Amino acid sequence: MINETLAQELRAFVYAEARMLGEKRFDEWYELFTEDAMYWVPLTPGQPDGLNHVSLMYEDKLLLKLRIERLKNVRSYSQQPASRSHHLLQAPDVEQADEAAGIYVTRTQFIYTETQGNVQQMYAGTVFHTLARIDRQLKIALKRVDLLNCDACLPAIQLFM
Template sequence: MTQLTAQDLIDFVYHEADLLDEQRFDEWLDLFTDDGYYWMPLAHGQTDPILHASLLYEDKLLLQVRIERLAGQRTFSQQPKSRCHHLLQQPRVIHFDPNAKEHQVRTAFHYTETRGDEQTFYVGWATHHLVQDNGQLRIKLKRVDLLNCDAPFGNIQLFM
């Protein structure tokens, strides 16, 4: 990778959303570091995913299990398959230094998940903690803060 720019971080976030919308989940999973996490807090301002309950707090292994379940022939909750669409506000670079090891980008989003004739809408912010790993940007942590994180939810099938 050439000299990293703030625009590279923004482009990365858009690319990640495209992979999810196109259900290219294995490629999406490859965006995570081996020790990366996907976190969806249960409370506004939550700072600890370990000592407090979360909607989701999954490492790369758990994400892989969910991806395999989505592709399974006997996954009846996915007949018909769920689909999703991300509508992103332009990502805002929170922390960037081309010489730093970690960068942070925050993106407001509207997310729609649909299966059959049912549609579910979510609104929130995604914060990506990105690192360079072997010349590639990778996700160390993706935190998804839902506007109504403390509301009761049905099953969230895909990834925001």
């Protein structure tokens, strides 16, 4: 059984991460990731991994940085007008906690809204954060976003869920 103080810390981390994304604090968000982290949005329900299967997104830290730089670039015409996002989260559940190893997994149901100009898109799903405690700070080792309609024909997702 996980202690409540740790559970509150993990929940607060997930909420703070979503807030950073909604406020476009992408550089600060990027620093939440471990050096070998992955950001993964599977293409099919129950997909076992992102390395051997096609995914909607399967990005390491370098690719995340490139996307962030593109979003910040004034010449990024796909961002005229700029996209905005909102994350509505259910209270995160702590799925796994290995305090000795400093590895934790949270599961959060969400509704994500992205808007650009007159177009608004909504997605529902579950996000799994695999968090690692490094030098007493929580870092994202893996962020897996399981979209409810991941196997549908989806438009381009401009920001981060």
